[in-house]
Amino acid sequence: MTQLQAYEGYSVGDQLDEIVQSVDQSMINAYADASGDINPLHIDPEFAKTTFFGRTIAHGLLTLAFVSRVLSAWNWHGWAYGGDLNVSFLGPVYPGDTVRVSGEIDLIEKREDGVYARCKIVCHCDDRTVVKGFAICKISPKET
Amino acid sequence: MSDYVKYSSMSEGDDFLDPVPSFEVTQERVEKYIKSTNDGTKQLTVKDAQGNTVAPPMLAAVYVIDALRTRVGPPGGIHAKQQFKFHRPAYIGETLFTSAQVLKLYERKGRNYVEMTTTTRNQEGELITSGMITRIWGKEA
Numbered sequence: 001m002t003q004l005q006a007y008e009g010y011s012v013g014d015q016l017d018e019i020v021q022s023v024d025q026s027m028i029n030a031y032a033d034a035s036g037d038i039n040p041l042h043i044d045p046e047f048a049k050t051t052f053f054g055r056t057i058a059h060g061l062l063t064l065a066f067v068s069r070v071l072s073a074w075n076w077h078g079w080a081y082g083g084d085l086n087v088s089f090l091g092p093v094y095p096g097d098t099v100r101v102s103g104e105i106d107l108i109e110k111r112e113d114g115v116y117a118r119c120k121i122v123c124h125c126d127d128r129t130v131v132k133g134f135a136i137c138k139i140s141p142k143e144t
Numbered sequence: 145m146s147d148y149v150k151y152s153s154m155s156e157g158d159d160f161l162d163p164v165p166s167f168e169v170t171q172e173r174v175e176k177y178i179k180s181t182n183d184g185t186k187q188l189t190v191k192d193a194q195g196n197t198v199a200p201p202m203l204a205a206v207y208v209i210d211a212l213r214t215r216v217g218p219p220g221g222i223h224a225k226q227q228f229k230f231h232r233p234a235y236i237g238e239t240l241f242t243s244a245q246v247l248k249l250y251e252r253k254g255r256n257y258v259e260m261t262t263t264t265r266n267q268e269g270e271l272i273t274s275g276m277i278t279r280i281w282g283k284e285a
Contacts, residue, residue: 021182034173034180035206040219051220060223061205065181068202072185079230080187080201086227 002110010117010139016074016103021066023058025095031062057092063099063123063131070101071119071135078117078137087121087133097125103135114140148218151249151256151281160244160260165214167207167240174199174236177206196235204228204273208262211242217258218282224257225278231271239267247276256281 005012032043037059040047048056064087071079093099100123107118117139123131154160174197178188183200192198234240241264248259257280264273 027180027182030180034176035209036213037206037209039221041222047219060226061202061209062181064205064226065177065183065200065202068200069181069183069185072183072187072201076185076187080198080233081230082232083201083230084228085230086225088225089223 004108004110004115007108007115007139010105010108012105012108014105016070016119018100018102019066019070020098020100022098023093023095025056028056028058028062028095031059035059035061053092055094057094060089063093066099066101067121067123067131070103071137074103075137075139078139079135082138084136085133087131089130090132091128091130093125093130099130100124114138149215150284154246154249154258156246156249158246160215160246161211161242164241164243165211167210167242169199169234169236169238169240171236174203177203199234199236201230201233203234204230204264204275207234207240207264208242208273208275208277212244217279218284220282222280223277224280227276229274231273234272240264240272
């Protein structure tokens, strides 16, 4: 594998377009309904009071849906057809929070089957980091 | 008898889902997911070159968790880490089958952790998504 600083309009240090998404309990409930994940920690305030968090929290995978929106907008084909995601959930997203999803290309490498970019991904709620990790997507043209 | 899986009942290497559950990728499910996640990705609104209507890659979060729900932990469990490899997006009309295997069991700071690998294939055996999920097991009564 060979590391590159730039390839076909992609450069190390490029920022992906951010998204900012507010989350409220109705969005969490809608996600619970759509996903079928009805863990009471997300949707039952009385149960959530008995937990470490003291109140409901959003599904971690809802936050990853926002990450997917950023990556889809940046490089749909590389993301949807062969993309890798590796993240840790570092903190909760509470109803009323606003999630800001950022990404930056920190590595471009040429492999046997094409050129790939690795993006650092971070999700913040104000100054709290709630998700951190990276995504790897192919950036060389798809085979025809 | 509890209605959840006890941590002590799992062993590394176990096939967690046996039999492997199925998941129908329906238009209704996909539309509901897109709406709930406020996803305006334009490729989701048109058919691809092969005439398929593509689901969001992260629908994997739904079909993988749906599969794992057939054998749940106690309430209050937390998702700690997630890896996904999207071999290709699922298409509306497909039936997906997700298998899962317990990779690691360990304790950290008094909490029980489970790492599982997941593999999702369609009705023809085509690989759609593979992944690894790390969960902090909920407290058992």
